[in-house]
């Protein structure tokens with residue numbers, strides 16, 4: 001696939017995968033992107049997942065059309081992109097490998113060799129001259145591993161952004177970019193907002209006409225929108241006004257309270273998203289918690305703690321630096337409700353969390369008192 005006169009797409013679509021990175025459901029598959037720049041010297045940009053080596057080599061050879069590659073540029077060493085480095089090195093013994101020092105150390109770990117006689121070691125600001133194209137490298141540590149580099153080609157105004165600006169879903173999936181890019185971002189890179197902001201700052205000096213990420217579509221229009229979303233997400237700013245209600249329920253009473261709150265909020269014109277954490281995709285729930293500016297946690301007391309799915313959800317938020325949101329709580333307990341106290345303790349290290357004054361305490365099932373608290377919570381969340 002031709003991207004520009006000299007940049008070709010040689011990646012693959014994966015529709016066989018069950019869980020990406022061993023945990024994320026990807027109903028529309030995944031793409032592992034790889035590119036070739038054809039110039040006086042030819043550069044191959046990253047490889048693909050181990051299961052697609054043959055298909056990738058076929059794509060590569062078709063793009064090379066008889067030429068030999070001069071460089072393999074390694075932006076990221078996670079195996080979904082690096083698995084075929086040794087295969088490439090064997091197939092093209094004269095090609096050099098361009099990567100950061102940390103990436104070469106990881107090659108030794110993965111392949112038993114760091115290709116010492118073929119290394120081009122990249123640092124921030126390194127340039128790789130290909131002819132008309134010169135790749136300039138930008139260190140992007142922790143976006144998403146410590147060895148990551150991005151590169152920029154001024155000739156075609158193209159940023160090779162590694163995992164950044166990627167999304168779940170194969171390239172032939174017909175779906176909204178932001179939904180699966182947001183779930184991907186908060187799942188995979190969400191913890192590293194400060195590092196993403198540092199790279200975005202460096203990118204402001206670049207004239208970017210196209211982003212070529214390692215997953216998902218090539219972005220060539222409205223680049224400002226994508227950079228704007230990444231700025232919001234990595235700054236932990238809410239993207240939308242609204243309330244996300246995350247609940248767990250054993251016999252349906254807590255679920256009923258969550259739904260009643262949703263009705264009360266919607267009746268007041270508030271945008272609401274609601275998820276049963278035991279039956280929903282956890283990454284989708286994490287995404288919604290970061291997307292909206294208000295969160296309600298509704299859960300039972302369980303084994304002197306909170307219900308397991310709520311515990312997992314809160315861990316997923318705190319490990320990703322969840323902050324700067326308003327949080328309301330609905331707790332349920334038949335003999336000793338303590339969920340509210342445990343939730344507040346769990347979030348005590350999270351920055352700028354404002355708990356609502358109202359805590360809804362249900363003893364087994366809603367009654368007049370807890371329904372009045374629910375009404376008060378709805379009013380508080382509408383202000």
Ligand code: FEO
Pocket residue numbers: 076078080081144145163214215
């Ligand atoms: Fe797509 Fe961090 O690998």
